């Protein structure tokens with residue numbers, strides 16, 4: 345079965361709920377419905393924007409999907425400041441980003457924490473967008489494939505084979521995030537293919553062929569074409585460029601094979 349490309353816009357800690365509404369309206373207005381048959385497009389706003397985004401998407405029956413940037417590993421209780429899987433599912437989230445390098449770095453998230461968060465997302469019927477990727481020194485030492493595949497397999501520990509189908513993997517080399525230094529299409533393909541092979545070795549080829557593997561790190565409309573042209577790159581997790589409605593629309597249209605709207 346052909347994998348449908350996914351373009352997911354990770355807004356990170358940007359845009360309040362009013363700005364979020366304006367951006368979603370802009371994307372919905374600019375991207376003709378026919379593109380959504382070829383590419384899935386999702387916005388991943390901060391928690392405080394999700395309700396507003398959901399209301400707009402549901403109210404206007406927009407074909408955009410939405411998600412969250414993180415989730416608590418806990419279901420409920422005395423965890424001040426945390427947001428749970430059931431809360432996100434109730435807000436209609438399709439996706440939850442898990443294990444982003446910014447959370448691994450600034451919030452000391454280990455593979456074990458990431459694994460528990462992946463389970464929390466799946467338990468409530470959403471898909472994790474599981475981020476893996478190496479820092480610069482690991483790439484320079486040639487350890488990027490092993491680093492990324494190890495993070496992947498650790499984060500999926502204990503899951504049932506059937507659950508793997510729901511997972512989206514995002515290869516985000518840390519040195520390419522927010523730096524303007526995009527990995528070459530060949531670099532992205534090398535690691536995305538290795539991630540798929542690791543999935544095939546553990547869960548079987550049929551499952552591995554279904555899982556979408558995205559690339560993330562300085563993706564723009566000027567480089568998405570080449571990236572998505574690679575066999576094992578099934579879309580992108582987009583940071584900075586997802587905050588600009590025109591750019592994000594252009595990028596999504598290109599992932600759908602164009603022409604540009």
Ligand SMILES: O=C(CO)COP(=O)(O)O
Nearest residue numbers: 354521522561562583584
């Ligand atoms: O971290 C990213 C998406 O999750 C990538 O961010 P940039 O596209 O800004 O490099």
